[in-house]
Each structure stands twice: as structure tokens, then as C-alpha cells.
Amino acid sequence: MAKRPKSHHLGTIEYIGPRPQAKKPQRKPNFLGGWVVLLIAAAAAWHFGKPLIPLVRAQQAVASVESADVLINQLAGSVNFGERLAAAALQRSKVPSVYDKSYYKIAYPNGDVPTTPDNRSRGMAEDLIVRSYRFLGIDLQVLVHEDISKNFSSYPRLWDSREPDSNIDHRRVQNLQRFFQRANAEVFAGPDKTVTRNATDFKPGDVVVWMLASGDLHTGIVVPGPGERHDENWVVHDLGSGPKWEVFPDYQIQGHYRYTGPALEVAGR
Structure with a gap:
């Protein structure tokens, strides 16, 4: 057999591996878009977090026993x-x-929801109002x-009530509002019958x-602040973790x- 003549050219080399990809043109980073996202996030945090700021300040204040x-x-x-209340x-x-x-069947008059097995008080914001008035001899029940x-x-x-119920009527904030209105105890900031947050309007x-972020109504009693913050309007209320100042x-x-008690005759309105 005749020998193949030697070639001075390199033979084909087989390449094993991934097929080379064409390089895609790199996009320049959009710094403006990133700032827009950050600004939107900051605005949302401020809008939804603003109502919590006073509560954070409260915890930093000296509201101790x-x-x-x-x-x-x-x-x-x-x-x-008002100061005694x-x-x-x-x-x-x-x-x-x-x-x-919860709904409880309680005594009348001077009825209150039962305590826990370890003798702790039970209740909600309305119960705090009732108990505070009762301490001064006024039974809102x-x-x-x-x-x-x-x-x-x-x-x-609002509760499909068909008749008065001494077990629960005084434990509903809308009923307390209506009673105070009928007792001519509503406080307005001006002749246009508006309610403001001006510190001088509260005692x-x-x-x-007030209305919570959830849309539910909530209530409390205005009190002075502690120590050097005595001139500020603080509040005692119960939003789920017991009465707080x-x-x-x-x-x-x-x-x-x-409202200062029964001496204020109930108006027929």
C-alpha cells in the first residue's frame, strides 16, 4: 500500500465543550429607576408608619408605675x-x-365581666371607660x-339588637358616644361643630x-403626660394588651x- 505523503499542515482538532456564545451588549445601569423605587418605598413606609410614631415616642418616655x-x-x-377621672x-x-x-351575662347594677382564673381583670377599651367612671360612683351600665x-x-x-341589653349595651363604643351626645357632653372646637387635635381643646x-387604621372605633380617657411632659395630652386606653398610658x-x-355624671340632665334628642 502506498504511504500517504506527510503534510506540513495541522490536522483538524476536535473541540469538546460548550458552543461559544456571542457576547451580548451590556446595558448601562439605570440609576434613576433605582432611586424612584426607593422613593416610593420610603413614601409608603412614612404613610403607613406615621401613626405608630407617637407610640414609639411613648415607649421612650418615662411612663412608669x-x-x-x-x-x-x-x-x-x-x-x-375631669382630673379625678x-x-x-x-x-x-x-x-x-x-x-x-366576649359577651358575658353580668349583674345589674354594678355588673362587670368576670376575672380570669388567676384573678386578672378582663375587658376592652369600653370597660376601661366604665370602670373609671364607676370608681367615682357613676355607673354607666x-x-x-x-x-x-x-x-x-x-x-x-349595629348588632341586630331588638331590645335593650344591660349585659352589653354599655360595652359598645357607639352606644357610649350616643349617650354622651344625648347628655349634651359633646365637645366641639368651634361653632361649626368640628373636632380637632388642638392641645388646648382637651382636658x-x-x-x-378615634378610628384605628383597621376602620374600627376605639376609645380612651385623656390624661397628662409623665414628668416633664405633664403639659402634653396623653391617653389611657386598652388596645389589646391591657390598659396603657x-x-x-x-x-x-x-x-x-x-361627661361629669347624672347631674347633667339627659337631653331628649
């Missing part, structure tokens, strides 16, 4: 009803409580029930109703009331 005792001693002996509300802030909005019994159609029909012992939250106020 000791500072509550000092303020209670200053207010409890006052001739002013503020002292009663502050006293409630020292009582361990379990949040409970009786007053609300008597007025609803006489003027049932004047009260909200210790005022009952305030905190800076007034930055929510929309739905009602402002200054």
Missing part, C-alpha cells in the same frame, strides 16, 4: 371632676388585664341602659373616640366628650 403614682396623687384630690384611668393602667371583648330603655330607637342598630378626663395616637378623632 412610679410616674403614674406621682400623677395620681396630684389629680385624685382635685375639686375638678383622669386619676381613676391612670389607676386602671396599673391593673393587669386580659383583653376580652345603669345610665346607658335606662336611656336606651326609654329611647331605644335613638341608639345605633384631663375627657373621653375621646401612652402618647395620644395620631389617628382621626371621631368624638370628644366631657
Whole structure:
């Protein structure tokens, strides 16, 4: 067999591996788009987080049991009803409580929801209002029930109620609002009957109703702040973790009331 003549050219080399890819043109980073996203996120955080700022400030303030005792001693002996009511509300802030909005069959008059097995108080924001007034000898359970019994159609029909119920009527914020309105205890900032957050419009012992971010109504009692913050409007309320003494939250106020008891005749309206 004839020999193949030697070639001076290299033979074909087989390449094993991935097929080379053509390089794609690189895009320049869009720094403007990143800033827009950050600005939108910051705006959303500010919008939804703003109402929580006062609560954070409250926790940083000195709202201790000791500072509550000092303020209670200053207010409890006052001739002013509102200051004594503020002292009663502050006293409630020292009582361990379990949040409970359940329906209970309770005594009448002077009825209250039962305590827990370990003897802790139960209740919600409305119970704090009722107990604070009761500490001063004013039983809202009786007053609300008597007025609803006489003027049932004047009260909200939000719970399919067909008749007055002394077990629960005074434990509903809308009923308390209506009772205070009928008792001519509503406080307005001006002749146009508006409710504002102006500090000069509030006094210790005022009952305030505001709307939470969830859309639910909530209530508390206005009290002074602790120590050097004495001139600020704080509030005692129960939002689920027991009565708390905190800076007034930055929510929309739905009602402002200054009720001093049965001596204020109930208006027929």
C-alpha cells in the first residue's frame, strides 16, 4: 500500500465543550429607576408608619408605675371632676388585664365581666371607660341602659339588637358616644361643630373616640403626660394588651366628650 505523503499542515482538532456564545451588549445601569423605587418605598413606609410614631415616642418616655403614682396623687384630690377621672384611668393602667371583648351575662347594677382564673381583670377599651367612671360612683351600665330603655330607637342598630341589653349595651363604643351626645357632653372646637387635635381643646378626663387604621372605633380617657411632659395630652386606653398610658395616637378623632355624671340632665334628642 502506498504511504500517504506527510503534510506540513495541522490536522483538524476536535473541540469538546460548550458552543461559544456571542457576547451580548451590556446595558448601562439605570440609576434613576433605582432611586424612584426607593422613593416610593420610603413614601409608603412614612404613610403607613406615621401613626405608630407617637407610640414609639411613648415607649421612650418615662411612663412608669412610679410616674403614674406621682400623677395620681396630684389629680385624685382635685375639686375638678375631669382630673379625678383622669386619676381613676391612670389607676386602671396599673391593673393587669386580659383583653376580652366576649359577651358575658353580668349583674345589674354594678355588673362587670368576670376575672380570669388567676384573678386578672378582663375587658376592652369600653370597660376601661366604665370602670373609671364607676370608681367615682357613676355607673354607666345603669345610665346607658335606662336611656336606651326609654329611647331605644335613638341608639345605633349595629348588632341586630331588638331590645335593650344591660349585659352589653354599655360595652359598645357607639352606644357610649350616643349617650354622651344625648347628655349634651359633646365637645366641639368651634361653632361649626368640628373636632380637632388642638392641645388646648382637651382636658384631663375627657373621653375621646378615634378610628384605628383597621376602620374600627376605639376609645380612651385623656390624661397628662409623665414628668416633664405633664403639659402634653396623653391617653389611657386598652388596645389589646391591657390598659396603657401612652402618647395620644395620631389617628382621626371621631368624638370628644366631657361627661361629669347624672347631674347633667339627659337631653331628649
